[in-house]
Amino acid sequence: MTATAGLPGWRVIAGSVPGPNHANVGLPNQDSVKQRALPGGLHVLAVADGAGSAARASIGSNFAVEAAVDAAVQCFARPPGSPAAWRAAVPTFAVACLQYFDQQVVRSGGTPADYATTLLAVVAGPPFLAYVCVGDGFLVTQRQPGGSRLLVPPPATRESASETVFLTSPGREDDLRHGLLVDTGLCGIALGTDGVIDGLLDVTRAPDGRMHHSAPADVDAYLDMFRSPAVDAADLNRKLSSREFAASSGDDKTLLMAVRK
16 A cells, blocks of 8 residues: 555655464454545544454454544644644544544444454654543654654553553543644654564663663654665565564554655
């Protein structure tokens, strides 16, 4: 999947493959990815990771990314005209993502927990970048100069893992993270699900003894590579299916990137 219409001068590239744990037993990919152009040169990008133990995980993750797109269409029908307008739109967008997801689950019937999934979504209109996250997705931004940094980290490292919060979890509002980045140097965006954390991010120990994720120079290399029109989504899927990534985690692997050409 490669698109540019919503972000003039940018490329959008998505890759998603089943992880070894699913591929080895013939289960489908339970991650979902969706992107769409919005009015005024904006673009919404979303990834979701269905819970492996949930009966309708793949449906739930698809509901999540569709909810994010529907919420973005509602909340960003017109590009916000100022930083203050952007800041006001972000919490409205976050709440709308939850509401649209809930509506789809109610219409489909069954137990809400059957649709357990995470969600990470952004609305990009550089220099503005609004984000919403529930669960263990992560968001990396790249600027020139300066390189990549982890804007939205996973909530816990492998060493201190906590129970993942899903869109169907009772405490999802407490885990709901949203915010706005304003950066005139913004030149790259990467959204990833849990399955690519170990293959793409580094883990370091802070002075307080806690372990923290960070975005290494390799992330810059990924984003820079996809600036070339000769490199597309098929190349990204091959990378995500490689032995290197398979060895890092058995989970499904999804990476959605937008890069300024």
